[in-house]
Amino acid sequence: MEVSSRKISVLVPDDHGATDIISVEDNNVVVRPHRYPEDTYPAVWYHFRVKNLFRFRLKVTVKVKDLPKSPPGFKGLMYEPFWISSLWSSDRKNWTRIPNEKQILGEDWFQIEFSLRPSEEVWIAETYPVTYQNYISFIEDMSDLETSTFKREKIKLGVTLEKRPIYALRITNPSSHPKYTMLLISGQHAVEESGKIFTRTVTEWLSKNYNKDPAQRILDKYEIYIVPLVNPDGCYHGRMNTNAKGQNPLLDHHCIETRSILKLIDEISPHILINAHGWGNLMGKPPHEGWYHWKIDRLYEHMKKHMYGVNSVDWGLPDDRHILKEEFKIEYYAHKNHNTQTGILEINWNSYKPSPKKKEVKPTLQNIKERSLQYFKTATSMLIE
Incomplete structure (x- = not known):
């Protein structure tokens, strides 16, 4: 308009x-x-x-x-x-x-x-816009590629109500076996831009650095599946947390987007699943990211031990604010049916203290990329330390 x-x-x-x-x-x-x-x-x-x-x-x-x-x-x-x-x-x-x-x-x-x-x-x-066309261009750039030590393939998981495709990218070292499996997803709430930047950053980093450590070591041990945009219709229309039908993919297992992910989970039975959210600049002096976890949670304890910033701020809210429950359909399904270590990450990038000095007001896209890789590397280290 x-x-x-x-x-x-x-x-x-x-x-x-x-x-x-x-x-x-x-x-x-x-x-x-x-x-x-x-x-x-x-x-x-x-x-x-x-x-x-x-x-x-x-x-x-x-x-x-x-x-x-x-x-x-x-x-x-x-x-x-x-x-x-x-x-x-x-x-x-x-x-x-x-x-x-x-x-x-x-x-x-x-x-x-x-x-x-x-x-x-x-x-x-409001924050750095990652549009639907950005997603399509990214998927086109991440075409199928295979060498003796690196394989990247695009998998079409389904189409939305408005006929937009939902893709996964599979990244692995085809010459290395056996492997753990990790699933990274983002864009359920499709204006939560920093979550989409997280999955994109990991994809680009693995694709560029697969022949040197630590990326090489990770791909020797892991088969990585990445869904960069679960909710393409919501992204196109700029919806806060719903798809074109008005359903919330985080909480509604009947919607097309969630069913596509559940089907993929059954096919790959991931050992680790990270669902990346975060619209980026709500509050707080970085680094701080919310991490939704189970009450007894090996992955969460590993992340808390090895990364500063994971649920580091006391908001004065109920203790169970960041506790996963049955209502989180993808995480609950994977945890219950496949014993998957799961977490929902809300990653920051455009957050500043009040009245910052000029030198503190800089584009921070590089910061969120660096933070994204820290999260990814730390999560993978849980099973290959």
């Missing part, structure tokens, strides 16, 4: 946009996150472009309104409003945090002021 005034235009992309345009005047824009009624999380996602149509430099004010006052489940215990960590980009590729001095913060809104040269544009997003 694109709406224009005499001087500016606002574009919300069909793919991963999910932003309502409220008004566009000569130099003022008002938008809000689009609310899907089936989502049980408050709408926090926004992703749009502002462009100067005027023949002179233009000062523009953008207001994003109707934001939730507290993230779901945290009872108002926020470290900072998540929207203080919003990003902008001139090319939709290189994203940086919007500086504090450019923002005015309200209780459930923020406002940005900036200037644009003629024909100049700026993209604004």
Whole structure:
């Protein structure tokens, strides 16, 4: 959708946009996150472009309104409003945090002021956007490949209600036997961008470094299955935690997306399963990641022992907040039927302390990639120490 005034235009992309345009005047824009009624999380996602149509430099004010006052489940215990960590980009590729001095913060809104040269544009997003088209391009890049010591193959698990494909990537050393099996999935809640970055980072790292340690050692011992986007329809539409039918793939075992994963679990019987979530910039000074686990959990104890940041912050919430239960359909199914070590990871990347210094406000995509690899390497070490 694109709406224009005499001087500016606002574009919300069909793919991963999910932003309502409220008004566009000569130099003022008002938008809000689009609310899907089936989502049980408050709408926090926004992703749009502002462009100067005027023949002179233009000062523009953008207001994003109707934001939730507290993230779901945290009872108002926020470290900072998540929207203080919003990003902008001139090319939709290189994203940086919007500086504090450019923002005015309200209780459930923020406002940005900036200037644009003629024909100049700026993209604004809640956090680093990983769109459906990003996913398709990534899958195309990860074509089938086989050498004497490395094999990567694409497996089509199914199609969604709107006929978008769900793929898994199998990565292994075909000359090494026997093996443990690990399954990594992401994108159940398809605007939780850092989870998708986690699986993509691991895939690219293994594909690039398979012939040297530690990647080589891992592939000697593990067959890795990676599902980079469980919920393609939700990703395309920018839904918070539902698919095109309004079902939550995390909790609903009847939906197509979850059934595809359960079928794969039965076929491969994984020893370890990590379900990567996290929309990235909710709260906290990094590193902190939530890790959902069973009350008695070998994998969780291993991660706590070897990685700083795993459930490291006391939110003042009930002790069982991060305890897995039967309602988590994939984790429960794998744990019960295949004795799989399972965990749900909520990984951060765009989180800062309040009022950071300029040197602390940097693109942190590299940080989340480094953190993702730490998690992956640490999890694999549990069975091959």
